[in-house]
Amino acid sequence: MDKTTLTPEESLLLITKTIEETKKRFEENGHIIILWGVLTFTVFFLQYFFSLTGLYKKFDIIWTCILFPIGAIYQFIYVRKTMNKKNLPKTLLIRVITTMGWAMGLNLMILGFLFSKQLGDALAPIFLILLALSMIVIGASIKFKPLFIGGILLNLIGLGSFFFTRDYHGLSMMLGAVVGLIIPGILLNKANRKENV
Amino acid sequence: MFNELDPILHSQLRLSIISILMTVEEAEFTFIKESTGAAAGNISIQIKKLQDAGYVKVEKTFKNNYPNTTVSITNRGIKAFEDYVNDLKKYINPKK
Numbered sequence: 001m002d003k004t005t006l007t008p009e010e011s012l013l014l015i016t017k018t019i020e021e022t023k024k025r026f027e028e029n030g031h032i033i034i035l036w037g038v039l040t041f042t043v044f045f046l047q048y049f050f051s052l053t054g055l056y057k058k059f060d061i062i063w064t065c066i067l068f069p070i071g072a073i074y075q076f077i078y079v080r081k082t083m084n085k086k087n088l089p090k091t092l093l094i095r096v097i098t099t100m101g102w103a104m105g106l107n108l109m110i111l112g113f114l115f116s117k118q119l120g121d122a123l124a125p126i127f128l129i130l131l132a133l134s135m136i137v138i139g140a141s142i143k144f145k146p147l148f149i150g151g152i153l154l155n156l157i158g159l160g161s162f163f164f165t166r167d168y169h170g171l172s173m174m175l176g177a178v179v180g181l182i183i184p185g186i187l188l189n190k191a192n193r194k195e196n197v
Numbered sequence: 198m199f200n201e202l203d204p205i206l207h208s209q210l211r212l213s214i215i216s217i218l219m220t221v222e223e224a225e226f227t228f229i230k231e232s233t234g235a236a237a238g239n240i241s242i243q244i245k246k247l248q249d250a251g252y253v254k255v256e257k258t259f260k261n262n263y264p265n266t267t268v269s270i271t272n273r274g275i276k277a278f279e280d281y282v283n284d285l286k287k288y289i290n291p292k293k
Contacts, residue, residue: 006209008202008288014209015282018216022232087231089217089224 025088028097028142030188032075033135037181039071044173051170072105097138104134124169128158128176135180144191147184154180202288205250206281210235211243215270215278218253223269244268252277 006014079098082088108127116123132155139148154176161172206212213233217224224232230240247253252274256267270278 006207006212008285011202011207011212012282012285012289014212015216018213018232019220022217022220025228025232087225087228089221089228091221095222 027192028138028144028188029192030185032078032101033138033147033181033185033188035071035074037177037185039067040177040181041174043067044170044177048170048174068109072109075101093141096141100134100137104130121166121169122162124166124173125158125161128154128161128172128180131176132158132180135184139184144184144188146187150180150184200280200284200287202284203277203281205246205252206277208243210239211247214240214243214247214268215252215274218268218270218274219278223256223267226266226268229268247274250277 088094108130111119111123111126119126132151135147135151135154137151139145139151157172157176157179161169164172206215210233213235214229217229217232226237226240226244229244230237233240244253244255248255250273252271254269254271256269258265258267
């Protein structure tokens with residue numbers, strides 16, 4: 001593969017093609033976004049279910065101690081495996097998304113674990129707004145409109161939740177998970193598959 | 198008047214390698230090999246030429262007990278690539 005006499009057109013074409021193909025190799029497939037969407041929806045659906053059946057206290061154990069940590073562990077293993085399998089290079093975008101994901105995830109856990117009393121009714125709206133910020137930044141970074149729009153809708157749901165009492169916050173979280181995570185995640189996954197066919 | 202195209206970059210494989218490195222912060226040798234589809238020996242020779250020109254930085258470490266080579270583009274390499282692309286554009290659109 002070392003043709004030395006390239007025409008200027010061939011050179012530009014080669015540069016464009018190589019850059020596009022390289023970018024395709026580390027495109028986000030939406031898997032992790034769908035995972036967190038489904039986890040969030042499941043946790044808050046269970047909260048709603050348990051509150052109906054009078055087992056509300058059990059909810060704390062499910063989300064803080066079981067489901068979300070399992071999600072975090074799964075994400076850690078999945079990211080490491082994918083990076084090793086594809087010999088993925090380091091990029092600024094991957095570093096920004098990964099760092100923001102961990103920083104945001106840790107903050108959400110800390111808020112839920114340690115400050116839920118202080119935050120009171122504001123916990124769920126703050127949760128949604130923080131999540132929305134991440135989705136907006138990721139959507140803008142990878143230039144994927146559905147994720148960006150999903151993030152804005154999630155942000156609006158978060159802000160809107162301030163107008164409702166805590167009783168309705170479970171529904172806000174479920175709606176937010178579907179609109180801001182699951183739907184954009186599925187669309188991203190479909191777009192990624194279509195490009196790689 | 199056209200500038201002479203940088204002979205270091207004006208080669209298919211070296212140009213591919215530099216284009217890959219422009220997209221990432223650093224890439225492992227295996228990633229470059231998979232991306233270009235070229236033979237390992239040929240890639241090594243071209244990376245060495247790019248390194249001698251000061252366009253790339255090569256780091257040799259160990260990963261899971263195996264030697265691991267990572268390559269990244271230098272500021273000089275970025276400048277050379279940008280100049281090369283600007284020169285190409287002048288060749289294609291001389292009026293601009």
